Amino acid sequence: MEIVVCVKPVPDAETRLRAASDGRTLDSEGVKFVLAGYDESAVEQALLLKEAVPGSKVHVVAYGPAPRTEEVLRSAIALGADLATWVDAGAERWADPIRAARALAAAIATVPHDLVLCGKHSGDDEAGLVAAALGELLSVPDFSCAVDLRWDAAQGHFQFRRPVERGTETWTAPLPCVVGLQQAWNDPRTAKLPAILKSRKATIARTAASSPAPSPSVTPERFELPPPRTGAKLIEYRTPEEAAQKLVHLLREEAKVFP
Amino acid sequence: MPDFSLTAEQESLRDLARRFARTEMAPHAAECDRTGRFPEEIYRKAFGLGLMNLNVPTEYGGSGLGVVDQCLIVEELAHACGGMTTSVIANCLALEPILLGGTAEQKHRLLTPFCAEYHLASFCLTEPSGGSDAGGLTTRARRDGDHYVLDGEKCFITNAPHASLYTVFATVDPGARHRGITAFVVPRSAEGVVPGKDEEKMGHRASSTSTVRFEGVRVPATDRLGADGEGFPLAMRTLDQTRTPIGALATGIAQAALDHAAAYALKRVTFGKPIAEHQAIQIKLANMAQAVRAARLLTWHAAWSIDHGAKGTLESSIAKCFASDAALRVADEAIQTFGGYGYMKEYPVEKLLRDAKLTQIYEGANEIQRTVIARELLQLYA
Known part of the structure; x- marks a missing residue:
C-alpha cells in the first residue's frame, strides 16, 4: 500500500512567539520548528498500517520554506518513513490553507497514493482545511477526526473510528481517500538515535511549488500575542489546611466569588 | 574564529536526549532519589533508543558518537537526573578499555553480542584500599596455563549488581606497581564473581553501586586486553x-x-x-x-x-x-x-x-x- 502523509513544520510548543516586523505573521527568527502533535499521530498511523500491510511504503510530503520543512521531513524519516518530498515554498512566509493544499495535491498527484493521511489540523494555525481541500483537489473522498485506521483486506476498504460526543462512530472508506487524524490516540513512537543519524543522510526529493497560486484566498491582517496575564497570586503554605484557608480567604475577600 | 553552533544532526541528537530526559527520566527522579530504586525500565528504554552505548562504533552495535555528541546527550540527561545518567553512561566507561585495548577479534566477540541487547557493564578499577592510588591496586591475576586466576575486591563500582560484564584491572606483579597492572574482561557468569550489596549513597541514588569480589575467577587469556602490564x-x-x-x-x-x-x-x-x-x-x-x-x-x-x-x-x-x-x-x-x-x-x-x-x-x-x-x-x- 502506498501511504502518503502530509506534515507541516510548526513552532515548538516551548518557543517564545513574537510578531514579525510586518505585524501580520509570526517572526520565525530563532523559532524551533518541529513535527508536532497531529502530524506525529498521522505518521504513527501510517507506520502502523505499513507494519500491518506487508509491502507498504510511507511517503511524507511537506510544503514550506527551508530549512524547517526539510527538518520535519527528516524527523518523519527518522520515525520510519521511506520517502520524502519537500514542496519548496520559496520565500513565502505564510501560506493560506488552500494554497498549501494545492501545492501538496500537485505533488501527491505525481506519486502513487492509495491513502493520504494528515493531521486533522495543524498544530499552529488549526485551520483544519487541508484534508478536505486535498480530497477535492485529488477527487477522492475525505474524512476527518479519525482514529485507529485499519485496512480490511477481505472487504477491500479502510475502517476507522471517530470519537464523538458520548460515543464512537465506525466508518469505512474506499481506496484511495484522504483522512485527517486526531492527535495523541496512538502514542507516537520516538525516533531512535541510529535512525536519526541515518535520516540526516536520506535523500529528500525537492520540487518547487507549481505555478504561483492565484491571489491568496485569505490574508492574515494582524498577529498579536495575548496580553500578559496579571493578578496571579502564589499561595505559600505549609499544610494543605493552611493552603485551603488562604485560598478561601482570597476567594471571599478579594475575588468576592463567595458572599 | 571558533564556531559554537551545533549542526542540525547534533540538534536532533540533543532533542532526542531532552525529550527522553523530560518524559521518561524527570517524572521518576524524585521517587528514585527518595527510595534508592534502580529504575531498570528507564535504562532499558534508554538502550532501546540508542542512548546507552554512545561511544561504541556502529559496526559493533553502538551509537558511534564522538565526544562532543556524547556531551550534548549527557548534559540533557543529567538535567533530569544525575544518578540515572551515571547508570546510563556507565557502559561507555566500562567498554572503552575494550575499544582502546582490544583486538579486532575481541571487539567483535565481546562487544557485538553485548550491544545487541540491553546489558550493563562495569568498570572495575577502584579498590577499598584506595581509589586515587590506582597504581597500588592489589587484585591479583595469576597465570595458570592458558588462563588467569583473579582474586581481590573492587569497590564503588557503578551498576555492579546489575552488570553482566566487568572490565577488571588486576596486577600480575604487585611489586611492579602500575607496571604490573593488566586488564581483563570478565563475564558476571564466571564462577567466583560476587557483586556486593547496593550501597546507600548521599546522591545519585537512582544509580547502583557496590563492591565486586573476584574469588579465584578463571579468565581465559584470550579475554586479557593488551599484554601483561599494559593495564595502567x-x-x-x-x-x-x-x-x-x-x-x-x-x-x-x-x-x-x-x-x-x-x-x-x-x-x-x-x-x-x-x-x-x-x-x-x-x-x-x-x-x-x-x-x-x-x-x-x-x-x-x-x-x-x-x-x-x-x-x-x-x-x-x-x-x-x-x-x-x-x-x-x-x-x-x-x-x-x-x-x-x-x-x-x-x-x-x-x-x-x-x-x-x-x-x-x-x-x-x-x-x-x-x-x-x-x-x-x-x-x-x-
Whole structure:
C-alpha cells in the first residue's frame, strides 16, 4: 500500500512567539520548528498500517520554506518513513490553507497514493482545511477526526473510528481517500538515535511549488500575542489546611466569588 | 574564529536526549532519589533508543558518537537526573578499555553480542584500599596455563549488581606497581564473581553501586586486553576519553539548578516584589549563569579537542574539575535562592547539591585532576 502523509513544520510548543516586523505573521527568527502533535499521530498511523500491510511504503510530503520543512521531513524519516518530498515554498512566509493544499495535491498527484493521511489540523494555525481541500483537489473522498485506521483486506476498504460526543462512530472508506487524524490516540513512537543519524543522510526529493497560486484566498491582517496575564497570586503554605484557608480567604475577600 | 553552533544532526541528537530526559527520566527522579530504586525500565528504554552505548562504533552495535555528541546527550540527561545518567553512561566507561585495548577479534566477540541487547557493564578499577592510588591496586591475576586466576575486591563500582560484564584491572606483579597492572574482561557468569550489596549513597541514588569480589575467577587469556602490564596506561587512556562527559553531566546538574533558581526567583515575592528584582539574588543568578556557561564551554572544548585527535588529558581534566566544582557551587546557590524551601526535600534543588557532590569525586577525584592539570601544565613550561 502506498501511504502518503502530509506534515507541516510548526513552532515548538516551548518557543517564545513574537510578531514579525510586518505585524501580520509570526517572526520565525530563532523559532524551533518541529513535527508536532497531529502530524506525529498521522505518521504513527501510517507506520502502523505499513507494519500491518506487508509491502507498504510511507511517503511524507511537506510544503514550506527551508530549512524547517526539510527538518520535519527528516524527523518523519527518522520515525520510519521511506520517502520524502519537500514542496519548496520559496520565500513565502505564510501560506493560506488552500494554497498549501494545492501545492501538496500537485505533488501527491505525481506519486502513487492509495491513502493520504494528515493531521486533522495543524498544530499552529488549526485551520483544519487541508484534508478536505486535498480530497477535492485529488477527487477522492475525505474524512476527518479519525482514529485507529485499519485496512480490511477481505472487504477491500479502510475502517476507522471517530470519537464523538458520548460515543464512537465506525466508518469505512474506499481506496484511495484522504483522512485527517486526531492527535495523541496512538502514542507516537520516538525516533531512535541510529535512525536519526541515518535520516540526516536520506535523500529528500525537492520540487518547487507549481505555478504561483492565484491571489491568496485569505490574508492574515494582524498577529498579536495575548496580553500578559496579571493578578496571579502564589499561595505559600505549609499544610494543605493552611493552603485551603488562604485560598478561601482570597476567594471571599478579594475575588468576592463567595458572599 | 571558533564556531559554537551545533549542526542540525547534533540538534536532533540533543532533542532526542531532552525529550527522553523530560518524559521518561524527570517524572521518576524524585521517587528514585527518595527510595534508592534502580529504575531498570528507564535504562532499558534508554538502550532501546540508542542512548546507552554512545561511544561504541556502529559496526559493533553502538551509537558511534564522538565526544562532543556524547556531551550534548549527557548534559540533557543529567538535567533530569544525575544518578540515572551515571547508570546510563556507565557502559561507555566500562567498554572503552575494550575499544582502546582490544583486538579486532575481541571487539567483535565481546562487544557485538553485548550491544545487541540491553546489558550493563562495569568498570572495575577502584579498590577499598584506595581509589586515587590506582597504581597500588592489589587484585591479583595469576597465570595458570592458558588462563588467569583473579582474586581481590573492587569497590564503588557503578551498576555492579546489575552488570553482566566487568572490565577488571588486576596486577600480575604487585611489586611492579602500575607496571604490573593488566586488564581483563570478565563475564558476571564466571564462577567466583560476587557483586556486593547496593550501597546507600548521599546522591545519585537512582544509580547502583557496590563492591565486586573476584574469588579465584578463571579468565581465559584470550579475554586479557593488551599484554601483561599494559593495564595502567589503558585505564588512564580510558579515563582521558570518558572524563569529559562527566563535565557534561555536571553541567547538566548546574543548568538544572540555575533553571530552578531563576524560575523560583521570578515567582517568589518578598518586600513587595519578586526576589529576582532584588540585587542580592540577581548577583547570585549572574554568577550561576557564568559558572554554567564556563563549565559547558570548557567541556565542549575538551570534547572537540579529543574529537580532533588530541590526547585530551589536560583539557578533559580542566573540564571535569571545573564543571564539577561549578555544579556544586551553583546547586548550593540554588538552595540559597530558595531559602528554607531549598532545604526541604519537597523541592528539587537539594537533590542537585547531593548529586553534584559525586561529580567532584568519581572518575578521578578533583584533587587528582588538579595534580594532572599541574603536571601537564608544567610540562608546557619546562
